[in-house]
Amino acid sequence: MTSLIILSGSPSVTSRTGALSDHLATRLRGDGHTASVVRVRDLPAEPLLHADSTHPKIAEVADAIAGAHGVVVASPVYKAAYSGVLKLLLDLLPQFALAGKVVLPVVTGGTPAHVLAIDYALRPVLSSLGADHIVPGWFVLDRHVEPLPGDARLDQRAAEDLYPIVDAFSEVVRGRHALAVA
Amino acid sequence: MTTIMAISAGLSQPSSTRMLADRLAAEVKADHTETVELREYAHDITDHLLTRFANARLRPVLRRLADADGLILVTPVFTASFSGLFKSFLDIVEPDALQGKPVLIGATGGTERHSLVLEHALRPVLTYLRAVVLPTAVYAASADWGNDTDLSRRIARAAGELAAEVARRPAVGRVDPFADPVPFTDLLADISGRTDHD
Ligand SMILES: Cc1cc2nc3c(=O)[nH]c(=O)nc-3n(C[C@H](O)[C@H](O)[C@H](O)COP(=O)(O)O)c2cc1C
Numbered sequence: 269m270t271s272l273i274i275l276s277g278s279p280s281v282t283s284r285t286g287a288l289s290d291h292l293a294t295r296l297r298g299d300g301h302t303a304s305v306v307r308v309r310d311l312p313a314e315p316l317l318h319a320d321s322t323h324p325k326i327a328e329v330a331d332a333i334a335g336a337h338g339v340v341v342a343s344p345v346y347k348a349a350y351s352g353v354l355k356l357l358l359d360l361l362p363q364f365a366l367a368g369k370v371v372l373p374v375v376t377g378g379t380p381a382h383v384l385a386i387d388y389a390l391r392p393v394l395s396s397l398g399a400d401h402i403v404p405g406w407f408v409l410d411r412h413v414e415p416l417p418g419d420a421r422l423d424q425r426a427a428e429d430l431y432p433i434v435d436a437f438s439e440v441v442r443g444r445h446a447l448a449v450a
Numbered sequence: 451m452t453t454i455m456a457i458s459a460g461l462s463q464p465s466s467t468r469m470l471a472d473r474l475a476a477e478v479k480a481d482h483t484e485t486v487e488l489r490e491y492a493h494d495i496t497d498h499l500l501t502r503f504a505n506a507r508l509r510p511v512l513r514r515l516a517d518a519d520g521l522i523l524v525t526p527v528f529t530a531s532f533s534g535l536f537k538s539f540l541d542i543v544e545p546d547a548l549q550g551k552p553v554l555i556g557a558t559g560g561t562e563r564h565s566l567v568l569e570h571a572l573r574p575v576l577t578y579l580r581a582v583v584l585p586t587a588v589y590a591a592s593a594d595w596g597n598d599t600d601l602s603r604r605i606a607r608a609a610g611e612l613a614a615e616v617a618r619r620p621a622v623g624r625v626d627p628f629a630d631p632v633p634f635t636d637l638l639a640d641i642s643g644r645t646d647h648d
Contacts, residue, residue, distance in 0.1 A: 381589070382566060383564070387530065389570075
C-alpha cells in the first residue's frame with residue numbers, strides 16, 4: 269500500500285486550500301492510497317516560529333513525510349508566492365526530506381496572473397528539499413473552491429482540469445512503488 | 451530633451467508586443483520616442499553573438515540605446531519565459547549600457563496565467579544589468595486587446611512611473627563637444643590673459 273501525505277499551508281480557518289486538500293485526500297484514497305492531511309495551522313506555533321524541529325508534533329510530521337511515498341504540497345498564493353506558513357514547516361524539515369518521493373504542488377489563488385508562482389517560486393523549494401520527481405502541478409482559482417465540512421465542492425471546469433493532474437500523480441506514485449518492490 | 455527608446459522582441463506581424471511597446475512609449479510623452487523591432491535585427495544580433503562584434507546596422511541601435519534617457523523593453527512570452535531573441539539582445543548589450551537607466555518592462559502572452567514571467571524572468575536579469583527597473587510592469591494577455599480591461603490604466607501607471615523617473619535625473623545623451631562651444635571672445639581673453647603673464 270502506498271502512503272501519501274498532503275501538507276496544507278494556509279493560516280486561515282476556513283481555508284480553501286485546506287478544503288481542497290481534504291477533497292484531494294478523498295480522491296487519492298479512492299485510488300488505493302492511504303492519505304492524510306496535515307494543516308500547518310493546526311501545528312503548535314511556538315516550535316514553528318522558533319525552528320524547533322525536536323518538538324514532538326513537528327517530529328511526528330517529519331516522520332510521516334519520511335514514511336510517505338508521495339507528498340502533495342498545497343499552498344495559497346500570498347503576495348505572488350507560497351504562504352509563509354507553509355515555508356515555516358518546510359524550513360523545519362531535514363535538508364533532503366523529499367528525497368525518494370513523488371511530489372505534487374497545488375496552489376489556490378485569487379488571480380490567474382499568479383499561476384507561475386508554482387513553477388517559479390514553489391518548485392525550486394521542493395527541488396532543494398531533494399524531491400525525486402515533482403510532477404506538473406496545478407493552480408485552482410479560489411472562487412472555484414467551495415469549502416464544505418471535511419471536503420470541497422469544485423467548479424466543474426476546475427475539476428476537469430485538476431483531476432487528470434492528480435490522477436497522473438497517483439499513477440507515478442504507484443508506478444515507482446511497483447518498481448521499488450519488484 | 452528626453453529620449454525614450456522602446457524595444458519590442460515580438461516576432462509576428464502585426465505584433466501585439468510591438469503594439470504594447472508603442473502604447474507605452476506614446477504614454478510617456480517624451481520629446482523623442484522611437485520603437486525598435488528586434489526582428490529586423492535578428493540576423494545582426496546572431497552575428498554579434500557569433501563574432502562578438504556589432505556590425506554597421508546594429509551599432510547605431512546600440513548607441514541610441516546607451517544614449518536614451520529611459521527604455522521600454524517588451525517581450526512576448528514563449529514557453530513561460532522571455533523570447534530567445536529578447537535574451538539574445540540583452541546578451542549583446544554592453545554590460546554597463548543599462549546601468550542606472552530607468553527601464554519599464556512589459557510582456558505579452560496568450561494567457562494571463564504567465565504574467566509572473568515579468569517578475570521572475572525579466573526583472574532579475576535587468577536588475578543584474580543594474581538597470582533601475584520601475585515597480586509597475588505591464589502584462590497584456592490576448593484578452594486585453596479589444597476588450598474593456600484595465601490594460602489602459604496599467605499602461606498609464608507604468609508610463610507615469612517612467613516619465614517621473616526620467617524627469618528626476620539629468621539627461622543621459624552623449625556630451626557633444628560642439629554643442630556648447632567656448633565663445634570666441636573667451637578664447638581671446640584666455641590668450642590675452644596668458645600673454646599678460648608671459
Ligand atoms: C495576505 C494575502 C495575500 C494574497 N495574495 C495573493 C496573490 O498575490 N495572488 C493571488 O492570486 N491571490 C492572493 N491572495 C488570495 C488567496 O491566494 C486565495 O484567496 C486563496 O485561495 C486563499 O487560500 P486559503 O483560503 O487556503 O488561505 C492573497 C490572500 C491573502 C490573505
